[in-house]
């Protein structure tokens with residue numbers, strides 16, 4: 001049995017948040033977490049990646065569009081479906097929301113049943129666990145890597161990487177905060193057919209770190225296990 005989809009509701013108005021939670025949990029098929037600000041949402045997703053995010057646009061401090069943009073720029077949430085909830089009837093907000101990566105939207109006041117139907121629809125289109133996020137752009141604190149354009153910059157300065165170093169960085173970033181063994185790196189970055197020593201991985205990681213400068217510290221050596229790209 002697959003676990004219930006987890007829904008993160010980002011809504012500062014408690015009664016509306018409560019209504020959404022009640023509606024989605026009533027059927028017993030979803031597990032809902034509510035946060036009241038964009039800031040709290042960005043923290044919550046790092047603890048547990050939800051299967052879908054319901055995001056109110058009108059939030060204090062960090063507005064929903066900004067939250068949406070940040071979620072889309074992070075590898076962990078780049079592919080998580082986002083459903084925008086807006087009280088604004090202006091078409092431009094909806095268009096902007098969809099432009100920056102929201103999957104769908106509902107306008108307040110909405111019917112709870114309609115909202116539930118929309119959530120089920122975005123969930124059907126694909127759960128992140130089944131198609132792991134392979135974001136094309138990684139934006140970290142120091143590193144900006146465009147894996148499509150094959151370009152990497154550290155603190156705004158472009159750096160030159162060999163193809164292998166680039167592939168190594170890409171694989172580590174795609175699996176950030178997870179320990180990756182040397183064997184796995186060999187298999188994924190060099191390919192099965194390459195009969196090279198695991199020691200070569202260390203040499204390449206060393207060169208990659210050097211080129212990344214201070215940001216190279218984000219690639220940690222985990223003694224006896226391998227490497228981990230930390231954020």
Ligand code: CA
Pocket residue numbers: 011012013056057058059
């Ligand atoms: Ca609101």
